Amino acid sequence: AQKVTQAQTEISVVEKEDVTLDCVYETRDTTYYLFWYKQPPSGELVFLIRRNSFDEQNEISGRYSWNFQKSTSSFNFTITASQVVDSAVYFCALSEGNAGKSTFGDGTTLTVKP
Amino acid sequence: DAGVIQSPRHEVTEMGQEVTLRCKPISGHDYLFWYRQTMMRGLELLIYFNNNVPIDDSGMPEDRFSAKMPNASFSTLKIQPSEPRDSAVYFCASRLGNEQFFGPGTRLTVL
Numbered sequence: 001a002q003k004v005t006q007a008q009t010e011i012s013v014v015e016k017e018d019v020t021l022d023c024v025y026e027t028r029d030t031t032y033y034l035f036w037y038k039q040p041p042s043g044e045l046v047f048l049i050r051r052n053s054f055d056e057q058n059e060i061s062g063r064y065s066w067n068f069q070k071s072t073s074s075f076n077f078t079i080t081a082s083q084v085v086d087s088a089v090y091f092c093a094l095s096e097g098n099a100g101k102s103t104f105g106d107g108t109t110l111t112v113k114p
Numbered sequence: 115d116a117g118v119i120q121s122p123r124h125e126v127t128e129m130g131q132e133v134t135l136r137c138k139p140i141s142g143h144d145y146l147f148w149y150r151q152t153m154m155r156g157l158e159l160l161i162y163f164n165n166n167v168p169i170d171d172s173g174m175p176e177d178r179f180s181a182k183m184p185n186a187s188f189s190t191l192k193i194q195p196s197e198p199r200d201s202a203v204y205f206c207a208s209r210l211g212n213e214q215f216f217g218p219g220t221r222l223t224v225l
Binding site: 035043044045046047050091093095102104106107 | 149156157158159203205207212213214215216218219
């Protein structure tokens with residue numbers, strides 16, 4: 001059975017601080033995909049990244065970066081120099097195979113204060 | 115492209131009625147997903163299609179739920195009969211390669 005744990009329920013930071021959102025997963029498959037999604041207060045879901053289990057290279061996209069470590073089964077997400085617009089609920093998810101049945105974490109609510 | 119289009123955006127119905135949610139994926143995307151989000155259960159993947167073929171419907175809660183994708187540009191999620199516990203936001207998403215895009219969601223309320 002697969003499982004995704006986002007231990008941080010809520011995080012509050014002040015603008016310009018760096019913040020890391022943790023994601024730990026469990027799976028017995030050797031081929032799997034990890035995702036991060038953003039859900040701002042408006043309610044829409046925004047896809048941020050999809051990473052397969054064979055690619056452990058860290059990814060950077062602007063102020064966003066992801067650290068994938070198979071040794072610790074973690075796929076953490078860091079926002080550098082946070083902004084108020086980063087305030088949202090962030091979900092980590094795992095799927096087995098190419099698309100597979102996805103399992104979502106419970107989400108981390110990030111609040112960035114001005 | 116207009117992105118993933120879902121209709122209706124809001125639906126209020128009474129218990130026992132049939133509900134049909136619609137989704138138009140982004141043109142050219144080969145995967146389509148239906149998700150449900152509730153406070154109690156969080157985000158759940160209900161079913162997904164690849165090239166219009168249902169691949170995994172293990173997330174569909176029960177036989178009252180059915181989904182179809184008659185062509186590459188249209189999918190429906192039907193609930194019959196609807197129950198109050200089906201109240202949720204239903205998201206459709208489409209994907210090509212590593213990029214996945216969500217529709218705005220349909221907020222369903224079953225009274």
